[in-house]
Amino acid sequence: MKKIPLLLAGALALLFLGSFGPERQPATTRNQATNRLACTASAAPDWGFFAHRRINRLAALTLPPEMMVFFKPNIDWVADHATDPDMRRYATPWEGPRHYIDLDEYGTPPFDQLPRRFLPALQQHTEIFAVLENGDTLMVYGGGNPHTEQPDLPWEQFFSQHILPKFSSGDASLNVDSLQAFLKTGDREIPGALSAFFQENLAKHGILPWHLQRIQGWLTNAFRQRDSKRILRYCADIGHYVGDAHVPLHTTSNYNGQKTGQVGIHGFWESRIPELFADEEYDYFVGKPNYLPQTADYFWDVVLTSHSMVDSVLGIERALRLSFPEDRQMCPDMRNGRVIIAPCRDFAAAYQEAMQGMVERRLRAAIQAVASVWYTAWVDAGQPDLSKLDLPPTTEEELREEEAIRQKFNAGKILGRPEGD
Numbered sequence: 006m007k008k009i010p011l012l013l014a015g016a017l018a019l020l021f022l023g024s025f026g027p028e029r030q031p032a033t034t035r036n037q038a039t040n041r042l043a044c045t046a047s048a049a050p051d052w053g054f055f056a057h058r059r060i061n062r063l064a065a066l067t068l069p070p071e072m073m074v075f076f077k078p079n080i081d082w083v084a085d086h087a088t089d090p091d092m093r094r095y096a097t098p099w100e101g102p103r104h105y106i107d108l109d110e111y112g113t114p115p116f117d118q119l120p121r122r123f124l125p126a127l128q129q130h131t132e133i134f135a136v137l138e139n140g141d142t143l144m145v146y147g148g149g150n151p152h153t154e155q156p157d158l159p160w161e162q163f164f165s166q167h168i169l170p171k172f173s174s175g176d177a178s179l180n181v182d183s184l185q186a187f188l189k190t191g192d193r194e195i196p197g198a199l200s201a202f203f204q205e206n207l208a209k210h211g212i213l214p215w216h217l218q219r220i221q222g223w224l225t226n227a228f229r230q231r232d233s234k235r236i237l238r239y240c241a242d243i244g245h246y247v248g249d250a251h252v253p254l255h256t257t258s259n260y261n262g263q264k265t266g267q268v269g270i271h272g273f274w275e276s277r278i279p280e281l282f283a284d285e286e287y288d289y290f291v292g293k294p295n296y297l298p299q300t301a302d303y304f305w306d307v308v309l310t311s312h313s314m315v316d317s318v319l320g321i322e323r324a325l326r327l328s329f330p331e332d333r334q335m336c337p338d339m340r341n342g343r344v345i346i347a348p349c350r351d352f353a354a355a356y357q358e359a360m361q362g363m364v365e366r367r368l369r370a371a372i373q374a375v376a377s378v379w380y381t382a383w384v385d386a387g388q389p390d391l392s393k394l395d396l397p398p399t400t401e402e403e404l405r406e407e408e409a410i411r412q413k414f415n416a417g418k419i420l421g422r423p424e425g426d
C-alpha cells in the first residue's frame with residue numbers, strides 16, 4: 006500500500022465525513038492529519054447502524070417461545086428501528102445525552118457520590134431559583150445552599166411532581182405557588198417571589214444509565230397493557246441504549262479521543278472494527294436471556310464495566326499507532342460509491358487483537374443484555390400472553406413523524422454533542 010499524500014488524505018477524509026453528514030474542519034496541519042486516525046467519527050452513528058441492528062436482531066432470536074411468538078414476525082421492525090434513537094439526535098437536542106455518560110466528570114471509580122437512581126441524581130444536580138419583587142434571584146434549592154436541603158422538606162415529592170415532567174422539555178419554569186411551602190419554612194420567610202425556575206446540570210454529562218431505568222419502566226408498562234406498538238418501540242429503543250452502554254467510549258468525556266490526540270477512535274472502535282470483522286469472524290452464541298432482579302443496578306454495572314475498559318481502548322491504540330507502520334494505518338475505501346479513508350484492515354485487525362477481542366466481547370455481551378432486559382420487562386409485567394397481540398397498522402401520523410425524523414437525519418445536522426456521541 007503506497008503512502009497517501011497528506012493533502013489527499015485530508016481530502017479523502019472529508020469525503021468520508023461528508024457521507025455521514027455534518028461539516029467538519031479540514032485537517033490543516035500535519036499533526037492534525039496524522040492524528041485523524043479513523044475519520045469515521047464525526048456524526049457517525051454509535052456502534053454503527055450495522056451493529057445496533059445486529060444486536061437487536063440477535064437478541065430477539067434468543068427469546069423464549071412465549072415471547073418469540075410475537076417477536077419473530079416483528080424481528081425486522083425491531084432490528085431496523087434499532088437506529089431510531091441515533092436518528093432522533095438530529096431532530097431534538099434532548100436525545101443526545103441519553104446515549105452516554107461522562108463518568109470521569111464525577112471523580113473516580115466507583116463514583117460512590119453519584120446517585121444510582123434517577124430522581125436522587127436529578128436532585129443532586131439541580132438548582133431551583135425564585136425571582137423576587139425587588140429583582141433579586143434567590144437560590145431556593147441546590148448549590149450546597151444550607152437552608153434548602155433540610156431532610157424534613159418533601160423535596161423528593163416536589164421533584165417528582167414538578168421537575169421530572171419538565172426534564173428535557175426546554176421548559177424550566179416552575180409555578181411559584183408550588184414552591185410556597187418551601188419559601189415559608191422555618192426561619193426562611195421569603196416574601197414576594199414573583200416567579201421561579203430550575204436549572205438542571207445532569208444532562209450535560211449524559212444520562213445513559215438513568216434513562217435506561219426510565220425506559221425499562223415504560224417497556225414493562227407497555228407489556229402490562231399489552232400495547233404491541235409501544236412494546237416494539239421501547240424494545241427497539243432500549244436495545245439501542247443498552248448497546249451504547251456496552252461501548253467504553255460512551256462512558257467518558259474523552260469520547261472521541263479528542264483530549265488525547267486520538268480523534269476518530271470512537272468510530273474506529275465501534276463502527277469500523279465491527280464492519281470489517283463482525284460478519285466473518287465473530288461468534289454470536291450468547292445463550293438464553295437472564296432475569297435481572299435489579300435492573301437499575303444492572304445498568305450501572307454495565308456502564309461501570311465499560312468505563313473500566315476506557316484506558317485500554319485509548320492506551321492500546323496509542324501504543325499501536327506508534328509501533329505500526331505509519332503508511333499502513335489509513336487506507337482508501339469505498340462507501341456508497343464514494344472514496345473514503347479509514348483505518349486499514351490490517352491496522353484494525355492488529356488493534357482488535359491487541360485488545361484481545363474486546364469489541365467482539367462487548368458486542369456479544371450487548372446482545373445478551375438486550376435480550377435479558379426485554380425478558381425481564383415481560384416477566385415483571387406478569388408474563389402476558391403475547392400470542393394474541395394485534396399490531397395495528399401504522400397510521401398516517403406515525404408515518405409522517407418517521408419521515409420528519411428521517412429528513413432531519415438526512416439533512417445531517419446533529420443537535421447537541423457533535424461527534425462520536
Ligand SMILES: [Zn+2]
Nearest residue numbers: 051091104249
Ligand atoms: Zn446511540
